[in-house]
Each structure stands twice: as structure tokens, then as C-alpha cells.
Amino acid sequence: MDINSSRIDRLIELSEKNSDPATFSWPETLPVDVLWCDEDLMTTYGTESHKTLDFSQKCLLSKWEAINFFSLNVHGIKEALKFVADCIYEPRYDCVSQYMHTFIAEENEHMEYFAKFCIRYAGKIYETPSFSVKKDHPRLQQELYMFASTLIFEEFVDFYNHKVGKNSVVPGIVRDINYSHHIDETRHVSFGREVVRGLFKEIADDEETVKKVSSQIKSTISYFVGLMYNHNSYMDADVVKHCGFSSSFAMRNALRNSESRKEMHQIWFRRTINFFHQNGMIDDKRFLLSGLTD
Ligand SMILES: [Fe+2]
């Protein structure tokens, strides 16, 4: 695979410098009278529903949406670990197998602290639909989609981690976990981009394949946008009836298809979309403004 091996060596070096396990101080309980994320990261932000919420309702919803984000991490990491462990000794990945060991070790640590947080402060990890890509594509295309979906997932959660990791108001443990994860994910995103570029170069030899890749990448991004909206968060924060919805599913569907959320989706995924567009892997930079494709 054609990749920049000095960049991979540099990532290994950076990981070695950061190899001490993250240590957090875990309070018994966390306050629910403060926001657990930046207000503009909440899925109600910009909608009529958001205007009707008072501050204490926003705090509670931000807590349950943090549990959603951390639960998404637990499930996303499980899928990434399975996939990376599966291909670590394939000859094609010789050039990155050393880094894959580092990736697995770091993700194992992330999964542990995300799961611990959810269980300690919410008593549960939300279930999430499977992240796997259908297995009916040619082998290399399949592997490109798996690496691309891992990359899109990591960039998706990093937008949240990066902002909350700098937020001085959220509970300390929330800030520390988001910050620590952001630091590690910066390296993973760099690795993922190298591999995705390398695999795409190998298969992008006809127009039809390029079109298929574009359609798959766009639907993967739409899929992750949809996962921000978990009906259980609205139910657990007890805001469904208050916002005028007959069920938590109705609230989820209305919010994720709301006109006023489209621009936020575009902002959230701008960096990711630019990467795929600059490398010829998607044909349209503003597809999220037309709505989700599910
Ligand atoms: Fe991670």
C-alpha cells in the first residue's frame, strides 16, 4: 500500500511519548445543575424545542446526551478493534501493523474509561445499532469502507471531544475524558487518513467504483449524523412531552430531520467532508444540507 511511512513512524513515536495510561479522578456522583457539554453540541440546539427548555432541563438533557456519546464510543471501539485485529497481519498492512498494535492498546483503554463513566454515572451503556458495513463488496472495497467508517466515526466524536475538552464549566471528569480522548484521536485520525488514501488509490481505477465509493462514504456520514439523536436520551431527560411530542421516537425523527439542524450537521462534519472531497472520494461537499439519506 502506498502510504507515507515516515508519518506512521512519527505517530508511533508520539504514542510512545504518551504511553502512560490516562489517570482520572472519579467522583462518587456528578452535579446535574451544570451543562455536561457546550450548549451548541446538544441535538435540540437551534430548534423550537430548545427554546422551550429551561436551564435545568438543558443540564439534564446534556447529561443523557453525554451518555449517548460515550456509549457510541464504547460500541464504535468494539467494532474498530474487531476489524483492526482481523487485518493486522495481512501482508497488505505490513507497513502499519506496528501502529495497529498501538491503536488497539489505546482504543482498549478508551473503551474502558467510556464504559466506566456510563456505568458509574448513568447505571447503563446505551445500546447502539451495529456499525458494520455490509459484506457484499469486493474485498478491497470492503476494507476501504471499514477503514473509512472507523475514520468518519473518530472524526465525528472528536468534534465533540475537542470542544468539551476545553470547556471550563462542565464537571472535571467530563472535561478530562473528552480532552484525553481528543489527544489520542488526533493521532488515530492521521493514521486513518493515510490508510484510507492508500486503499482508495489502489481501487479507484474506474468511474463506476469511484461513484460507489462516493455513495458509500456519504451514506456512512449520514448514518453517524443520525446516531447523535438517541430517543432514549430524550426519554431519560424527561423532555419528550414538554417539547410537545407523542413519543421519544417522534422527537428523535423531528429533530434529526429538522431544517434548523442541517447547518449544524454541515459544520460538525465539515473537516471530514473536506478530506474526502479533496481526495476525490465524494462528489458533493454540501450533501448534508439536502437531509439525511436513511
Ligand atoms: Fe478512541
Ligand SMILES: [Fe+2]
Ligand atoms: Fe481512535
